[in-house]
Amino acid sequence: xxxxxxxxxxxxxxxxxxxxxxxxxxxxxxxxxxxxxxxxxxxxxxxxxxxxxxxxxxxxxxxxxxxxxxxxxxxxxxxxxxxxxxxxxxxxxxxxxxxxxxxxxxxxxxxxxxxxxxxxxxxxx
Amino acid sequence: xxxxxxxxxxxxxxxxxxxxxxxxxxxxxxxxxxxxxxxxxxxxxxxxxxxxxxxxxxxxxxxxxxxxxxxxxxxxxxxxxxxxxxxxxxxxxxxxxxxxxxxxxxxxxxxxxxxxxxxxxxxxxxxxxxxxxxxxxxxxxxxxxxxxxxxxxxxxxxxxxxxxxxxxxxxxxxxxxxxxxxxxxxxxxxxxxxxxxxxxxxxxxxxxxxxxxxxxxxxxxxx
Numbered sequence: 531x532x533x534x535x536x537x538x539x540x541x542x543x544x545x546x547x548x549x550x551x552x553x554x555x556x557x558x559x560x561x562x563x564x565x566x567x568x569x570x571x572x573x574x575x576x577x578x579x580x581x582x583x584x585x586x587x588x589x590x591x592x593x594x595x596x597x598x599x600x601x602x603x604x605x606x607x608x609x610x611x612x613x614x615x616x617x618x619x620x621x622x623x624x625x626x627x628x629x630x631x632x633x634x635x636x637x638x639x640x641x642x643x644x645x646x647x648x649x650x651x652x653x654x655x
Numbered sequence: 656x657x658x659x660x661x662x663x664x665x666x667x668x669x670x671x672x673x674x675x676x677x678x679x680x681x682x683x684x685x686x687x688x689x690x691x692x693x694x695x696x697x698x699x700x701x702x703x704x705x706x707x708x709x710x711x712x713x714x715x716x717x718x719x720x721x722x723x724x725x726x727x728x729x730x731x732x733x734x735x736x737x738x739x740x741x742x743x744x745x746x747x748x749x750x751x752x753x754x755x756x757x758x759x760x761x762x763x764x765x766x767x768x769x770x771x772x773x774x775x776x777x778x779x780x781x782x783x784x785x786x787x788x789x790x791x792x793x794x795x796x797x798x799x800x801x802x803x804x805x806x807x808x809x810x811x812x813x814x815x816x817x818x819x820x821x822x823x824x825x826x827x828x829x830x831x832x833x834x835x836x837x838x839x840x841x842x843x844x845x846x847x848x849x850x851x852x853x854x855x856x857x858x859x860x861x862x863x864x865x866x867x868x869x870x871x872x873x874x875x876x877x878x
Contacts, residue, residue, distance in 0.1 A: 560860065560864060561858070561859065561864060561867070561868065563867045563868065563870070563871040564871075565867065565870055565871050566749045566753075567870070568724060568725075568728075568753065570722070570725075578719050578720075579720075579722070580717075580722075581716070581717065581722035581723075581724055581725070583749050583750065583753070587867055588864065588867070589860070589861050589863040589864035589867065595747060595749075597716075597717045597722075612827050612828070612829070612866060612870065618828040618829070619828070619829075620827060620828050620829030620866075621829070622829075622863060622866070634745075639745035639746070639747055640745065640747055647863075650863050652826075652829035652830075652831075652862065652863075652866075653829055654828060654829035654830065654834075655829070
């Protein structure tokens with residue numbers, strides 16, 4: 531079974547051209563990184579973006595803090611700005627759903643929100 | 656360039672009109688201060704900062720259309736004579752560090768006393784940095800957390816070849832396989848071959864995970 535998954539994984543990313551779908555099987559394996567990346571997010575039905583930053587992130591989910599508390603189970607769109615090299619700046623547009631919200635506390639004023647990432651695409655800026 | 660005898664020209668960017676008007680009134684009562692413009696969102700703040708070239712931009716972080724941090728990012732390299740003071744209701748450690756890294760010269764909380772805001776503007780105009788005392792707690796730890804490169808040794812390249820590292824840079828920058836092939840004058844099939852090797856070496860499963868891995872392990876950027 532592992533062999534099959536490995537093969538699918540190996541083919542999948544090279545088949546993609548800057549976009550992807552996170553499959554259920556990947557969620558258990560995705561590496562999680564404690565990196566602070568600026569992000570914007572909004573409910574999928576809304577126009578207005580709110581700002582935040584990631585606390586940790588994998589390719590299947592993200593924990594972030596943001597200026598606007600949003601209700602769990604809300605489908606959201608997130609935009610991560612990757613601004614780290616001389617090749618330029620990229621934006622990763624992610625689709626997902628908020629799964630958990632914790633209010634800000636004394637040390638961190640902004641609420642913490644956990645969201646799944648089900649689809650993403652890279653956009654060069 | 657601002658001369659000491661000139662009034663300090665201030666641009667106020669905040670989405671709340673009552674706050675903007677209140678600030679204008681308050682600042683214009685101060686000798687030597689002149690409010691030259693008001694912006695109600697980040698987009699307008701960027702436009703007016705470039706057009707009016709104020710000495711000081713008082714910049715709220717939470718604004719519609721374009722937030723203050725994004726405006727700060729855009730203005731970072733293009734407004735050398737404008738000193739930016741973040742005026743915000745709340746700011747966490749990561750935002751504080753990011754704002755300072757992007758060139759903000761001051762951070763003032765909206766619940767500060769009026770005198771502190773005035774003093775922060777004068778301090779920043781003297782060439783100093785002003786960070787609200789309430790926000791300083793944990794700043795050192797936040798800097799240490801966000802800038803591990805200053806205390807760690809040479810980066811680990813995980814056995815990647817120079818070409819594979821170049822390809823990772825392009826992935827993080829959002830290039831498609833076709834773009835990468837064009838960029839390096841190789842075939843898309845060769846790009847796929849490189850990506851397969853990269854994925855195997857790093858144990859990642861898709862482009863997003865690769866980009867996050869690269870950022871987390873400093874495989875891209877100035878490292």
